[in-house]
Amino acid sequence: MIAITGANGNLGKATISFLLKKTAPANIVAVVRDAAKAQDLADAGIQVRVADYNDPASLRKAFENADKVLQISTASYGEPAMREEGNVVQAAKDQGVKHIVYTSTLTPGEDVHFLAARTCNNTERAIKASGMDYTIFRNSMYLETIPLFIGSAMEDGQVYYPAGAGKVSFVFRPDIAEALANVLTSEGHQNNVYNITGSEAYSFGDIADLLRSEKAMDAAYFDIPADAYRAELVKFEMPESEIDFYLSMAHSIKAAEFSRTDDMLERLLERPRLGIREFIRSI
Numbered sequence: 001m002i003a004i005t006g007a008n009g010n011l012g013k014a015t016i017s018f019l020l021k022k023t024a025p026a027n028i029v030a031v032v033r034d035a036a037k038a039q040d041l042a043d044a045g046i047q048v049r050v051a052d053y054n055d056p057a058s059l060r061k062a063f064e065n066a067d068k069v070l071q072i073s074t075a076s077y078g079e080p081a082m083r084e085e086g087n088v089v090q091a092a093k094d095q096g097v098k099h100i101v102y103t104s105t106l107t108p109g110e111d112v113h114f115l116a117a118r119t120c121n122n123t124e125r126a127i128k129a130s131g132m133d134y135t136i137f138r139n140s141m142y143l144e145t146i147p148l149f150i151g152s153a154m155e156d157g158q159v160y161y162p163a164g165a166g167k168v169s170f171v172f173r174p175d176i177a178e179a180l181a182n183v184l185t186s187e188g189h190q191n192n193v194y195n196i197t198g199s200e201a202y203s204f205g206d207i208a209d210l211l212r213s214e215k216a217m218d219a220a221y222f223d224i225p226a227d228a229y230r231a232e233l234v235k236f237e238m239p240e241s242e243i244d245f246y247l248s249m250a251h252s253i254k255a256a257e258f259s260r261t262d263d264m265l266e267r268l269l270e271r272p273r274l275g276i277r278e279f280i281r282s283i
């Protein structure tokens, strides 16, 4: 059986939809926090089990009889994120899971700018030390985050972001989901680390150019100071930890932590991936 954590989230749900094309629903366990939100999965014949990354006992129960676990990285920040992800790895190990597949980020490291990448680094280490077979997807930024990054630019074309000329190898989330489903239902991916990226990397200036060419918008990119960006985030009354997280993302992009490209995704999909031009046209 294959257990999918974060099964009510975007990537988890999409992965399950691709898994259903490759295996029977009875082989899939959807691990969720809120079973009421997973009624569609239960109706499809998938076992829904409730667990929280903060509750090791619930995780162990959720992974009962699972040979493989897809560990979707947490949405938490900082120390809680490290603890939650460690709990998932430990529970999988305790339950004798043979193979864990983990959604990491493109440049994990102890001292990298992106705060989530420090968590991912910690989790990758725990997975490698666990003795389970593993496959690590080091995902670049989703194409779907572009509208979130550029905010009101979707209306007026004015892109304000403190990323300099830093480039991102944006990748389409459903393409990642399909590749995850392929890996979870085939052999030969044990103890591999895959960089999952778009075919090219684009700066926010390039995105403004694409808004001009693909959406006929009068677009421009303004590389604003990080302090000005912070001041904007403060207006949204975000907790300080969340503000630090978003700032770390901008610094990370500027420092080229999301710029690498790799053709692994196309090899896993055995077809071309969706490109940024097509995506921008669709939004």
Ligand SMILES: NC(=O)c1ccc[n+]([C@@H]2O[C@H](COP(=O)([O-])OP(=O)(O)OC[C@H]3O[C@@H](n4cnc5c(N)ncnc54)[C@H](OP(=O)(O)O)[C@@H]3O)[C@@H](O)[C@H]2O)c1
Pocket: 005, 006, 007, 008, 009, 010, 011, 012, 032, 033, 034, 051, 052, 053, 054, 072, 073, 074, 075, 076, 084, 103, 139, 140, 141, 142, 145
């Ligand atoms: N590469 C990128 O551009 C990018 C962008 C955003 C996020 N991410 C990372 O990739 C992950 C998957 O992306 P996504 O689009 O699927 O994100 P998403 O839609 O926010 O889904 C995250 C999932 O994680 C679950 N989760 C969070 N905290 C949990 C906890 N304490 N216990 C159990 N489950 C928990 C959520 O459960 P609920 O449904 O109950 O809330 C949700 O199902 C994210 O969690 C984040 O780490 C990557």
